[in-house]
Amino acid sequence: METTVKTHDGTGSPDGPVPPSGLQPFLHDACITLCAPSMALSRPDGQLREGCDGFYHGDRRALSLLTALAEDVPNAPIGGGPDGAERASFRTVLRGLAEHSPDPAVTLERRRRVEPGELSETLTLHNAGRTPARVRLTLRAASDLASMETVKSGRTVPRRAPEPQPDGVSWSDGEFTARLVCTPAPEAAEQAADEITELHHSVELAPGERWEAVLRCTVEDQQGDVFRPATSAARTALASGASLASADHGLDHWFARARSDLGALLLADPLQERDTFLAAGAPWFLTLFGRDSILAARMLLPLGTGLAAGTLRTLARRQGAVSDPSTEEQPGKILHEIRRDGLDFGDGLAVPPCYYGTVDATPLWVTLLHDAWRWGMPPEEVEPLLSHAESALTWMDEHGDADGDGFLEYVDSTGRGLANQGWKDSGDAVRHRDGRLAEPPVALCEVQAYAHEAALGAAELFRAFGRGGADRWEEWAARLADRFRERFWVEDARGPYPAIALGADKQPLDALTSNIGHLPGTGLLNAEESRLVAERLAGADLDCGFGLRTLSSDSTGYSPLGYHIGTVWPHDTAIAVQGLARDGHFEVAESLAAGLVRASVPFEGRLPELFAGHGAHTDSRPAPYPASCRPQAWSAAASVAVLQAVLGLRADAPGGRLTVRPGMAERYLPLRASGLRLGEREFEVALDGDGTARVFGLPGDRVTVEVLEP
Structure with missing residues (x-):
C-alpha cells in the first residue's frame, strides 16, 4: 500500500513507498545514524518516509514520518549522507527562487544528530541570490509507535493519533511517548489525513540571509531501557x-x-x-x-x-x-x-x-x-x-x-x-x-x-x-x-x-x-x-x-x-x-x-x-x-x-x-598502527617498506617483543 496524502514538493508524489505487507523492508539505500539505543533511518535525501524509516529508541519507533519541503517549488536534493556514526547532513535546492542565472540560489540544509533518547535536526534556509525570496516550509510528521519486530516483519500498524502541543506534537500509548518540538514554534499547525501533522513556517529571506529552525524528538519509556x-x-x-x-x-x-x-x-x-x-x-x-x-x-x-x-x-x-x-x-x-x-x-x-x-x-x-x-x-x-x-x-x-x-x-x-x-x-x-x-x-x-x-x-x-x-x-x-x-x-x-x-x-x-x-x-x-x-x-x-x-x-x-x-x-x-x-x-x-x-x-x-x-x-x-x-x-x-x-x-x-x-x-607496506594495547601499556607497530617490523612503547624490561619471519 502507499499513503495518498499529497506532498507539497510540486510533484504530487506520495510520502514514500511502503513495502507490501509481510515483506522485510530493504535498507541498502537507507541513511542510518545512531547512538545506541537510539537510531534514525531515512532516505538518501534525509526524508523519513515510512517503510523502515523512522527514529527509534530501544526497539520502538518514535517517529515514522518526518519530511521537510518547501511548498509550490521543485525540491531538488543534491547530496547528503552520514558525517560519522551519529550525524548526517543533507542539502536540497529550492529551484526557481531568487535565481538570475542557471545557478541555484536558495537551499535547504538539514543537519541531523542522534543521541540516546533524542533526535535533533537543524534546518537552515539560505538565500545566496540577489533578490528576496519567500519560502513556505512545511514539516510533516507522524508516528505509529511500532515495535522493531513489526517493522522488520513488514507488517503495518495504524498511525497513532497526534496530540497537538504549542510548539509541536506528541504521540503516546500510555507507556511510550514521543514528543516533537520545533524552535521557533510553527506559525500554523494542521491535522492532515491519516493522522499526519503539518507544521508551517513562512520565511522571508533577504539576499544573503539565513533562517534556522531546530526540531527535537525526545522519548519517554515508562518500561525503561533494557540496556x-x-x-x-x-x-x-x-x-x-x-x-x-x-x-x-x-x-x-x-x-x-x-x-x-x-x-x-x-x-x-x-x-x-x-x-x-x-x-x-x-x-x-x-x-x-x-x-x-x-x-x-x-x-x-x-x-x-x-x-x-x-x-x-x-x-x-x-x-x-x-x-x-x-x-x-x-x-x-x-x-x-x-x-x-x-x-x-x-x-x-x-x-x-x-x-x-x-x-x-x-x-x-x-x-x-x-x-x-x-x-x-x-x-x-x-x-x-x-x-x-x-x-x-x-x-x-x-x-x-x-x-x-x-x-x-x-x-x-x-x-x-x-x-x-x-x-x-x-x-x-x-x-x-x-x-x-x-x-x-x-x-x-x-x-x-x-x-x-x-x-x-x-x-x-x-x-x-x-x-x-x-x-x-x-x-x-x-x-x-x-x-x-x-x-x-x-x-x-x-x-x-x-x-x-x-x-x-x-x-x-x-x-x-x-x-x-x-x-x-x-x-x-x-x-x-x-x-x-x-x-x-x-x-x-x-x-x-x-x-x-x-x-x-x-x-x-x-x-x-x-x-x-x-x-x-x-x-x-x-x-x-x-x-x-x-x-x-x-x-x-x-x-x-x-x-x-x-x-x-x-x-x-x-x-x-x-x-x-x-x-x-x-x-x-x-x-x-x-x-x-x-x-x-x-x-x-x-x-x-x-x-x-x-x-x-x-x-x-x-x-x-x-x-x-x-x-x-x-x-x-609501509604501515604504521598506533594506539594498540597490551594490558595497560600502549604500543605502536611500524612495518617499513621492506617489511622490517619495529615496535615502540613496550619497555624491554617488562615485555619481550619477538619478531618472527613468515
Missing part, C-alpha cells in the same frame, strides 16, 4: 587512540570508519553501568547478542581489554542457572539475545525477550575470557569469572552434548524457536551438498572447533590461577579432535574437506561452506588438515574476490543473495583470515583479506552485515544484500581482526611477551 546508553566518555574511549596509516587507503578508511561506528553501538549493563558491550547491529539487532557481542569484543582485543571485560561480566550475570524449556535456558549456558519485547516472526516462529537458543555462545565466552587474559585483562578481573567458565564447560560436556556422542549439538526444544542455532541461524542454512536440509539434532563443524579451543584455553587459565581441572579439559579436547577427524571429513573429486555438520543420523552433511574457515587456528586440525582447508577456502567457488561465500557456488541451492547460502559476511571471512594466518597459510589469508578491503571501498568503509556473493569476476563492486544491517559490530570489528592478521600479533601479557609475525603484509 543503558554508554556514557559519552565510554563511547569516545573505545578505540579512540587507535590509528592506522598504510599503503592501502581502503584498509585505513575501513579501520577509521569502524572506530566511529563501534562507539555508536556501545551499550551499558544497567546492573553495572561501568560494564559496556557492543550491540550487534542497526537497525534490527541493536541489543545484546551473546555470539555477536563476544566475537566483536574478541576481534577488538588489540585495542584494549575493557570492552571484553564488560562483555564477559554482562553475559556472566545472565548465565543460565536453571533448565527452562520455554527460553532454552540451561545451567551454565550463555544467552542468545535480550530484547525489550519478544519476537514473533509468524508461521509459529517466536522467541521470548530473553532467549538462550544458541549452541556456540557458551564456548566462545570461555575463549574470550582466555584471550582477554592473554591480552592483559587484569588477574583480579579474570579470577572472579573462572567459576562461570567452569559452569560453561560443564554445560558443554553435559547439556551441549545431550545425547552423549561427544559432539556439541542443538535442537530447538520449544517447537517455535530457531531451527538452526549456530551463527548461520536461518532455516535453510545447514544442508547437504545436494540441497537437502538438515534434520536436528545438528552438530556444526565450527562449534566443535570453538569447544576444542575453549577447553584448551580453560586448561591454561586453570593452571595459571591454581585451579584444578586442567588435565581433564586437555584430554577432553584431544578426544574431541580425534572424534572430529573420524566423523566430519568427507571427500569429493577435489579431495577431502570437513562437512558443515553431522545431522540427526550422525552422518556428515557434505555441503562445502565457509564454516570450515573457522577451524584453522583453533588447534582442532593437524598441519595437513589445515592445509587441506586452506586449499578449499582458496577455491573460486568460495573465495569470490570480495571475501568468502557462505556456500560454495558449486552446491545445489547456492544463491548469491541467499542469507547464509551464498552471500559474503565480513566477520566470517575475517575469522578465516585470522585462523589461516595463525596456521601459516599467508597467501590464502592475504587473498581473503584483500577481498574484504576491496569490498569496503564502495560501502564507504562501513561494511554491512553481509553482501551479495556474485563475485569480483562479474561485478566491479559487491551488490548489497538489501535488508542487511549497517553498521554491524562484527563487520566493523573485522577491520581490527584483519589488521591483527596482517601484523601477525600474538599476545602473552601474563608471560610478558608480544609476538609479531607479518606474513601477509606486503600489499600494505
Whole structure:
C-alpha cells in the first residue's frame, strides 16, 4: 500500500513507498545514524518516509514520518549522507527562487544528530541570490509507535493519533511517548489525513540571509531501557587512540570508519553501568547478542581489554542457572539475545525477550575470557569469572552434548524457536551438498572447533590461577579432535574437506561452506588438515574476490543473495583470515583479506552485515544484500581482526611477551598502527617498506617483543 496524502514538493508524489505487507523492508539505500539505543533511518535525501524509516529508541519507533519541503517549488536534493556514526547532513535546492542565472540560489540544509533518547535536526534556509525570496516550509510528521519486530516483519500498524502541543506534537500509548518540538514554534499547525501533522513556517529571506529552525524528538519509556546508553566518555574511549596509516587507503578508511561506528553501538549493563558491550547491529539487532557481542569484543582485543571485560561480566550475570524449556535456558549456558519485547516472526516462529537458543555462545565466552587474559585483562578481573567458565564447560560436556556422542549439538526444544542455532541461524542454512536440509539434532563443524579451543584455553587459565581441572579439559579436547577427524571429513573429486555438520543420523552433511574457515587456528586440525582447508577456502567457488561465500557456488541451492547460502559476511571471512594466518597459510589469508578491503571501498568503509556473493569476476563492486544491517559490530570489528592478521600479533601479557609475525603484509607496506594495547601499556607497530617490523612503547624490561619471519 502507499499513503495518498499529497506532498507539497510540486510533484504530487506520495510520502514514500511502503513495502507490501509481510515483506522485510530493504535498507541498502537507507541513511542510518545512531547512538545506541537510539537510531534514525531515512532516505538518501534525509526524508523519513515510512517503510523502515523512522527514529527509534530501544526497539520502538518514535517517529515514522518526518519530511521537510518547501511548498509550490521543485525540491531538488543534491547530496547528503552520514558525517560519522551519529550525524548526517543533507542539502536540497529550492529551484526557481531568487535565481538570475542557471545557478541555484536558495537551499535547504538539514543537519541531523542522534543521541540516546533524542533526535535533533537543524534546518537552515539560505538565500545566496540577489533578490528576496519567500519560502513556505512545511514539516510533516507522524508516528505509529511500532515495535522493531513489526517493522522488520513488514507488517503495518495504524498511525497513532497526534496530540497537538504549542510548539509541536506528541504521540503516546500510555507507556511510550514521543514528543516533537520545533524552535521557533510553527506559525500554523494542521491535522492532515491519516493522522499526519503539518507544521508551517513562512520565511522571508533577504539576499544573503539565513533562517534556522531546530526540531527535537525526545522519548519517554515508562518500561525503561533494557540496556543503558554508554556514557559519552565510554563511547569516545573505545578505540579512540587507535590509528592506522598504510599503503592501502581502503584498509585505513575501513579501520577509521569502524572506530566511529563501534562507539555508536556501545551499550551499558544497567546492573553495572561501568560494564559496556557492543550491540550487534542497526537497525534490527541493536541489543545484546551473546555470539555477536563476544566475537566483536574478541576481534577488538588489540585495542584494549575493557570492552571484553564488560562483555564477559554482562553475559556472566545472565548465565543460565536453571533448565527452562520455554527460553532454552540451561545451567551454565550463555544467552542468545535480550530484547525489550519478544519476537514473533509468524508461521509459529517466536522467541521470548530473553532467549538462550544458541549452541556456540557458551564456548566462545570461555575463549574470550582466555584471550582477554592473554591480552592483559587484569588477574583480579579474570579470577572472579573462572567459576562461570567452569559452569560453561560443564554445560558443554553435559547439556551441549545431550545425547552423549561427544559432539556439541542443538535442537530447538520449544517447537517455535530457531531451527538452526549456530551463527548461520536461518532455516535453510545447514544442508547437504545436494540441497537437502538438515534434520536436528545438528552438530556444526565450527562449534566443535570453538569447544576444542575453549577447553584448551580453560586448561591454561586453570593452571595459571591454581585451579584444578586442567588435565581433564586437555584430554577432553584431544578426544574431541580425534572424534572430529573420524566423523566430519568427507571427500569429493577435489579431495577431502570437513562437512558443515553431522545431522540427526550422525552422518556428515557434505555441503562445502565457509564454516570450515573457522577451524584453522583453533588447534582442532593437524598441519595437513589445515592445509587441506586452506586449499578449499582458496577455491573460486568460495573465495569470490570480495571475501568468502557462505556456500560454495558449486552446491545445489547456492544463491548469491541467499542469507547464509551464498552471500559474503565480513566477520566470517575475517575469522578465516585470522585462523589461516595463525596456521601459516599467508597467501590464502592475504587473498581473503584483500577481498574484504576491496569490498569496503564502495560501502564507504562501513561494511554491512553481509553482501551479495556474485563475485569480483562479474561485478566491479559487491551488490548489497538489501535488508542487511549497517553498521554491524562484527563487520566493523573485522577491520581490527584483519589488521591483527596482517601484523601477525600474538599476545602473552601474563608471560610478558608480544609476538609479531607479518606474513601477509606486503600489499600494505609501509604501515604504521598506533594506539594498540597490551594490558595497560600502549604500543605502536611500524612495518617499513621492506617489511622490517619495529615496535615502540613496550619497555624491554617488562615485555619481550619477538619478531618472527613468515
